[in-house]
Amino acid sequence: MSRSATLSELWAGVLIGPVAALTQLEINYALVLWACSHSRSWPLHLVSLLLLGFTVFAGFLAYKNWRRLADLAAEDSGDTLSRSRFMAAVGTLISAYMALVIAAQWVPVFIYGPCQR
Numbered sequence: 001m002s003r004s005a006t007l008s009e010l011w012a013g014v015l016i017g018p019v020a021a022l023t024q025l026e027i028n029y030a031l032v033l034w035a036c037s038h039s040r041s042w043p044l045h046l047v048s049l050l051l052l053g054f055t056v057f058a059g060f061l062a063y064k065n066w067r068r069l070a071d072l073a074a075e076d077s078g079d080t081l082s083r084s085r086f087m088a089a090v091g092t093l094i095s096a097y098m099a100l101v102i103a104a105q106w107v108p109v110f111i112y113g114p115c116q117r
Contacts, residue, residue: 013061013095014062016055017055017059021102048106066091
């Protein structure tokens with residue numbers, strides 16, 4: 001395998017976190033009525049846990065690419081390696097932020113029951 005990151009890995013690091021956060025919000029919103037009628041909140045927890053896992057995976061992928069490109073990219077250069085390293089760094093930060101967003105959206109599932117409005 002090449003030492004440089006592939007374009008799909010770079011985009012995965014940038015996009016998986018925000019898509020996972022929005023997906024968690026929408027799926028949990030859609031599942032609330034079912035969870036209330038069946039008196040079960042485990043599907044809400046499962047969705048949050050799975051999508052948090054995807055986001056953490058994307059963050060590790062982006063961080064791995066950032067570390068791999070650290071010694072290859074020249075500082076203050078506009079070449080492809082420098083841009084790839086920047087994209088990997090952005091993916092790492094976005095994934096970390098979106099992991100916090102998913103965790104923050106998960107907190108009310110622990111505090112409130114699915115039938116509370």
